[in-house]
Amino acid sequence: MLTALHGLLTGRLKMPTRTVDPKSKATENRIERYRVRFDCRAQAALCAQIAGACRLVWNLLLADCERRYRLTRAYGKWTDFPPENRPDLSTSFFTLGQRFIDLRSKPDAPWVRAFLGSPWGRRYRVMDLSWLRDMPCAPLRYTAKYLTDAYTCFFKAWAAAKAEGKSLGVRKSDGKPKGFPKYKRKFDKDDGFTIPDGVRLDGDRLHIPKVGWVRLEGSGLYRGCKPKQVRIRKEGTEDHPKWYAYVCHEVPVDRLKPPAWT
Structure with missing residues (x-):
């Protein structure tokens, strides 16, 4: 379960495109993206x-x-x-x-x-x-x-x-094989952190450890469902950063959003 949640949050697993048979599973994991609204600048600084x-x-x-x-x-x-x-x-x-x-x-x-x-x-x-x-x-x-x-x-x-008798090739930037883990830099696009468990959601507010309660702005389609994991990401530019929360919910099958073609 932990690996599946991690894959969903990092984009390594594809999201289901249709609902599943309710008899086969009671719940499904779904991710919603929210804009994080801080109460003060100090909270944004702590996230950074x-x-x-x-x-x-x-x-x-x-x-x-x-x-x-x-x-x-x-x-x-x-x-x-x-x-x-x-x-x-x-x-x-x-x-x-x-x-x-x-x-x-x-x-x-x-x-x-x-x-x-x-x-x-x-x-x-x-x-x-x-x-x-x-x-x-x-x-x-x-x-x-x-x-x-x-x-x-x-x-x-x-x-x-x-x-296959082939080579991965070498990266020009550091001379290491292609695909080898890279060192992270301050201005990398995937800057953020994950709350792996013990997620605390109260309505439209999320508790971030050491930061406190912040407000989430979004559709809230699965609000009220059990939150499993949250990925906090900084997007936008360095001069105008925007923080987002990707919340993985455990959603009952009867609350799943129907496919667009139905």
Whole structure:
């Protein structure tokens, strides 16, 4: 269920184009897009800060994954490492999520010290990462889920190309294979964060952790249905940003919007 919701919010799963047989399923997931209206500028600034923290977590975890891979390549085969020194090459959500917890709460963890002392962690060495503790944990940790999915897509594409005897090619921007996860920048178009669970909706108002209650402006077709997950995204331009909430509702089949041709 979590993977399906994540896919809907990121656009990796196609939305159903027609209703389903009520006998086959009691509910369906549907996403509605709302404009977020803040009560004050401070709320917008906090959302931007949370989005920035998610970018930082993504870049830190990606840099550490690259460090582990490069160490393995430099040493030889992964099995050549002494068992106590073998780098963990896993990119699973569980593994990356635990590394985020270490970054946030255990800055003295051995792998964190090793990362910051390496060439891949040089740019983060002078940063004070303690401010991550002031950010909501769940949205930041869920960034690891997006990175896991990015690696999964890359590995699938790489395996498919290899099976056909082809190459993925190389990106001109950084020299890495096409499809490999990219580092995020401040002005990227997909800037935002996800509230993965525990969504609090009260009428046309949404509670964003550490930000407070904000007003949602939209059709509200499925308002009153159970909210499962919310993706908060900044769109528009940097000078005139607009924030939107993509709310995934659990909708009873009798409330599903009929197809346009009926």
